[in-house]
Amino acid sequence: xxxxxxxxxxxxxxxxxxxxxxxxxxxxxxxxxxxxxxxxxxxxxxxxxxxxxxxxxxxxxxxxxxxxxxxxxxxxxxxxxxxxxxxxxxxxxxxxxxxxxxxxxxxxxxxxxxxxxxxxxxxxxxxxxxxxxxxxxxxxxxxxxxxxxxxxxxxxxxxxxxxxxxxxxxxxxxxxxxxxxxxxxxxxxxxxxxxxxxxxxxxxxxxxxxxxxxxxxxxxxxxxxxxxxxxxxxxxxxxxxxxxxxxxxxxxxxxxxxxxxxxxxxxxxxxxxxxxxxxxxxxxxxxxxxxxxxxxxxxxxxxxxxxxxxxxxxxxxxxxxxxxxxxxxxxxxxxxxxxxxxxxxxxxxxxxxxxxxxxxxxxxxxxxxxxxxxxxxxxxxxxxxxxxxxxxxxxxxxxxxxxxxxxxxxxxxxxxxxxxxxxxxxxxxxxxxxxxxxxxxxxxxxxx
Amino acid sequence: xxxxxxxxxxxxxxxxxxxxxxxxxxxxxxxxxxxxxxxxxxxxxxxxxxxxxxxxxxxxxxxxxxxxxxxxxxxxxxxxxxxxxxxxxxxxxxxxxxxxxxxxxxxxxxxxxxxxxxxxxxxxxxxxxxxxxxxxxxxxxxxxxxxxxxxxxxxxxxxxxxxxxxxxxxxxxxxxxxxxxxxxxxxxxxxxxxxxxxxxxxxxxxxxxxxxxxxxxxxxxxxxxxxxxxxxxxxxxxxxxxxxxxxxxxxxxxxxxxxxxxxxxxxxxxxxxxxxxxxxxxxxxxxxxxxxxxxxx
Numbered sequence: 001x002x003x004x005x006x007x008x009x010x011x012x013x014x015x016x017x018x019x020x021x022x023x024x025x026x027x028x029x030x031x032x033x034x035x036x037x038x039x040x041x042x043x044x045x046x047x048x049x050x051x052x053x054x055x056x057x058x059x060x061x062x063x064x065x066x067x068x069x070x071x072x073x074x075x076x077x078x079x080x081x082x083x084x085x086x087x088x089x090x091x092x093x094x095x096x097x098x099x100x101x102x103x104x105x106x107x108x109x110x111x112x113x114x115x116x117x118x119x120x121x122x123x124x125x126x127x128x129x130x131x132x133x134x135x136x137x138x139x140x141x142x143x144x145x146x147x148x149x150x151x152x153x154x155x156x157x158x159x160x161x162x163x164x165x166x167x168x169x170x171x172x173x174x175x176x177x178x179x180x181x182x183x184x185x186x187x188x189x190x191x192x193x194x195x196x197x198x199x200x201x202x203x204x205x206x207x208x209x210x211x212x213x214x215x216x217x218x219x220x221x222x223x224x225x226x227x228x229x230x231x232x233x234x235x236x237x238x239x240x241x242x243x244x245x246x247x248x249x250x251x252x253x254x255x256x257x258x259x260x261x262x263x264x265x266x267x268x269x270x271x272x273x274x275x276x277x278x279x280x281x282x283x284x285x286x287x288x289x290x291x292x293x294x295x296x297x298x299x300x301x302x303x304x305x306x307x308x309x310x311x312x313x314x315x316x317x318x319x320x321x322x323x324x325x326x327x328x329x330x331x332x333x334x335x336x337x338x339x340x341x342x343x344x345x346x347x348x349x350x351x352x353x354x355x356x357x358x359x360x361x362x363x364x365x366x367x368x369x370x371x372x373x374x375x376x377x378x379x380x381x382x383x384x385x386x387x388x389x390x391x392x393x394x395x396x397x398x399x400x401x402x403x404x405x406x407x408x409x410x411x412x413x414x415x416x417x418x419x420x421x422x423x424x425x426x427x428x429x430x431x432x433x434x435x436x437x438x439x440x441x442x443x444x445x446x447x448x
Numbered sequence: 449x450x451x452x453x454x455x456x457x458x459x460x461x462x463x464x465x466x467x468x469x470x471x472x473x474x475x476x477x478x479x480x481x482x483x484x485x486x487x488x489x490x491x492x493x494x495x496x497x498x499x500x501x502x503x504x505x506x507x508x509x510x511x512x513x514x515x516x517x518x519x520x521x522x523x524x525x526x527x528x529x530x531x532x533x534x535x536x537x538x539x540x541x542x543x544x545x546x547x548x549x550x551x552x553x554x555x556x557x558x559x560x561x562x563x564x565x566x567x568x569x570x571x572x573x574x575x576x577x578x579x580x581x582x583x584x585x586x587x588x589x590x591x592x593x594x595x596x597x598x599x600x601x602x603x604x605x606x607x608x609x610x611x612x613x614x615x616x617x618x619x620x621x622x623x624x625x626x627x628x629x630x631x632x633x634x635x636x637x638x639x640x641x642x643x644x645x646x647x648x649x650x651x652x653x654x655x656x657x658x659x660x661x662x663x664x665x666x667x668x669x670x671x672x673x674x675x676x677x678x679x680x681x682x683x684x685x686x687x688x689x690x691x692x693x694x695x696x697x698x699x700x701x702x703x704x705x706x707x708x709x710x711x712x713x714x715x716x717x718x719x720x721x722x723x724x725x726x727x728x729x730x731x732x733x734x735x736x737x738x739x740x741x742x743x744x745x
Binding site for chain 1: 488490534535538539553554555558560567571572574575576578579583586587590623624626627628631633634635637638639641645646649669670672673676677680681682683684685687688692693696700703
């Protein structure tokens with residue numbers, strides 16, 4: 001009787017878990033976070049490469065990360081993320097970004113920022129290159145112009161003095177950039193602006209040898225607080241602010257990998273993946289019903305429970321922000337259908353064997369469940385080991401595949417222990433002996 | 449089991465054949481391993497592969513002669529080139545759409561830098577080696593080392609056959625293929641361990657037959673499970689292959705080849721090999737002599 005009580009407890013537990021799962025996962029498209037390859041967007045892996053002879057310290061990485069986050073925020077994309085990967089890489093995800101060229105350029109910019117007094121430059125070739133660069137910059141073209149020769153100009157200060165740069169509005173409500181700087185910057189800036197005020201001489205803002213902007217100085221600025229005005233669009237202002245704030249990065253940033261997926265392509269892939277998943281489930285269910293009849297129906301219910309719990313778990317993981325469904329992830333899920341069904345098959349086949357060997361239904365059910373689940377656990381752990389190795393060591397999209405596979409194995413065991421096993425024991429108490437043909441457990445009824 | 453020598457010969461021949469194919473034909477590595485760009489044109493209009501190649505050339509994509517241009521089922525193009533700059537690849541995409549007069553479409557471009565690709569390869573190899581070592585250790589502790597080694601041998605057999613079929617089909621190896629391969633190794637073990645579990649159970653107190661016959665008997669006991677599970681694992685993978693679209697098809701192709709090989713190697717390779725090895729132990733040698741003598745008579 002104690003075992004009966006346990007059975008009831010675990011079935012009640014399953015019902016509660018199912019309710020929880022449905023609550024967490026329904027509606028699916030709102031509750032389960034979609035990865036970039038499905039919802040569309042830009043995913044970039046950047047690596048930080050320290051200048052020659054310099055070590056890449058944790059502090060530097062943290063600073064680069066902050067700057068990347070700042071830059072990413074400039075795109076105005078909701079749910080953009082920057083994640084550390086390995087020792088020197090970052091995964092930047094920008095869902096729904098359309099202007100990939102602009103984003104990539106900004107992300108990959110190494111950020112050696114300098115301020116140069118235009119009137120201090122004498123070399124004519126440099127002066128005309130500056131004009132060309134400025135023209136290209138204003139026209140918003142991707143420029144193939146060379147960088148300025150560092151020997152031909154002198155910067156009076158570098159980006160390190162900038163403490164904050166934000167987009168604001170000028171007196172007419174047009175976009176402008178507000179800049180504040182530290183004390184050493186303020187002193188130099190006061191000096192330079194006093195000298196240049198009202199002269200109509202531009203101060204060049206040079207990023208990595210490319211002139212990004214060339215504002216002229218209207219008044220002397222003594223406290224460092226500066227407003228840069230111009231006929232900026234809001235995008236241009238955003239970009240200039242990001243450039244100014246990124247300051248002088250202590251490293252070079254290289255684009256290692258970029259994936260740009262449009263939302264249409266992603267949604268098509270999702271539909272195909274879902275179709276494959278549903279078709280797989282239905283065919284497996286039909287096979288189980290045809291071959292195992294009553295027990296097959298039980299395994300179909302187990303599969304339904306497994307799928308619901310799985311989606312519920314994905315919902316919970318999405319809600320806490322540690323999961324996003326990718327295409328390789330979908331493949332992982334579809335593959336676990338086979339693993340889940342095999343757990344039932346192992347139990348059923350063992351049950352038939354034990355009954356043929358002359359055991360009563362009740363004791364056969366007990367020992368079949370025990371030994372089949374033992375086998376299942378051993379085999380599952382081995383599969384789990386390879387999935388974990390994949391998750392820990394592989395990089396890129398394969399991680400999503402390994403994750404859904406691991407999850408599938410664990411949830412399968414939970415469903416088998418909480419549902420399939422107790423129900424088989426329960427069936428063995430009565431229905432199985434009364435209508436043996438339905439369960440295929442009568443001696444002469446066994447196939448193949 | 450009497451036919452185990454034939455099975456061993458078939459397996460050996462298959463493995464040698466696959467190695468020969470690998471050596472002569474080689475495998476085509478995806479851009480993820482070489483560095484380069486994949487562009488997916490979701491709508492190819494009426495353009496031909498040659499027009500596409502010319503348009504790429506005109507858009508400034510380097511080495512277009514060696515680019516692979518694949519016509520997808522839904523009328524789009526999948527183009528793989530050596531272009532390594534993300535920004536120029538993105539620009540080239542829209543240039544091609546304009547110059548070929550393709551219907552307006554959003555940009556789908558993946559670019560992998562050469563440095564990163566060596567990272568990917570290294571990570572994949574580490575994952576492979578670590579999982580094999582972990583499996584050897586786990587199975588040795590949980591069961592015994594003879595099972596561990598025969599299981600891993602069957603696994604290598606499946607892996608080589610899987611890669612060989614890839615080489616033969618001329619499909620491109622992507623990180624997805626590597627993931628599928630690693631899963632196959634998981635499956636191969638899964639299948640093998642299920643049978644080993646039964647062999648171990650039947651081996652306790654074995655006295656009525658030789659180890660080899662008992663192994664045979666164990667496989668027969670598990671036969672309907674083996675067939676049903678095999679079918680049920682193939683069904684979802686076949687669905688991925690037929691309905692899954694281009695990305696998922698990559699997985700499915702490798703998985704299908706691997707599943708078939710894994711199911712075969714469990715019964716035809718791992719189990720008889722293990723039994724052969726076990727029969728060298730004095731206790732089972734004695735049993736073998738006893739029952740062989742009876743059989744001859």
